[in-house]
Amino acid sequence: MTRATHTRPFVPALLVCGAAALVLGCGSASSGGASPAPREPARFTYGPFSETYAIVSHTHQEQEVGGQITTVEYALRWRMTASTDQPGGEAGLRMTIDSAPTVTGTRADLVQGDLTRAAGTTFVGTLTAEGRVVGLHGGDTTNTFLQQLAQSAERFFPRVPAGGAAPGQQWTDTLSTSTRSGGLEIHLESVSHSEAGGWVDRDGLRALEVATVTDYTLTGGGNQMGTDIDLDGTGSRHGIAYLAADGRFLGGTSADTSNMTATVAAMGMMIPIIQVRHDSVSVVH
Helix, strand or coil: CEEEECCCCCCCCCCCCCCCCCHHHCCCCCCCCCCCCCCCCCCECCCCCEEEEEEEEEEEEEEEECCEEEEEEEEEEEEEEEEECCCCCCEEEEEEECCCCEEEECCCCCCHHHHHHHCCCEEEEEECCCCCEEEEECCCCCCHHHHHHHHHHHHCCCCCCCCCECCCCEEEEEEEEEEEECCEEEEEEEEEEEEEEEEEEECCEEEEEEEEEEEEEEEEEEEECCEEEEEEEEEEEEEEEEEECCCCEEEEEEEEEEEEEEEEHHHCEEEEEEEEEEEEEEECC
8 A cells, every 4th residue: 555645635534523622621731820729629520710722733643545545633722711700500601712823734624814803703502510611602614624613613612411520420411513514514413421530730720630531433424526425434532631629621632533434426436534633721820
């Protein structure tokens, strides 16, 4: 089998987990506050907060066409400030892109103009007690990056039980969502199993460590360059998140691997795709 690297693959890199990821509530963060650590509560619940996050996503994708491997590598970086106005329950949420996202490598479905215009955009919605983002609105509806971001934002904060998460507790969460990438409409069905460890120190802050394993299936399709494409596949994501004792999400890391097949009926082709991505969210001080 021959290996080759091209700048424009037949099927562009897919945002399987959302708008360049948003890390989707998984991770490991650096949080260097100098103030005294608060007393550990019996369980974590979301409280009023305002945090700025540095978000980084690295993606490696391989597609096999006619016995030849095409490789795509890219990274996406940006900063976002998120804030809520009250503890628990239904809290008002604001999510603002602080600077223009930057892309290194090949991402054919994102253009620099969209990224530049994204800076300063604010989305407004609600953060539920379980960590779901609902009713999010705002941003230019013609901006590809902003629309991908809005579609995936509901997975940014880690999910917790309605009454909060306690050390040693386990829970399961399901999610059904859709996103667009590179002219394809992708529907995602996922099941996440989470377990809270103990309270740990994160640079002077007490935080509940939560490990999550997510298994998902994806289906969809669309038209690229005048060609109809169907897509299906499965994947798995492993993440660690840190939730501060005072009700803040401190960020985290996740690793995601998916195996997909793109079917191009008009050409009688089935294209295997392997995608590996690593995401991180960290608090900016």
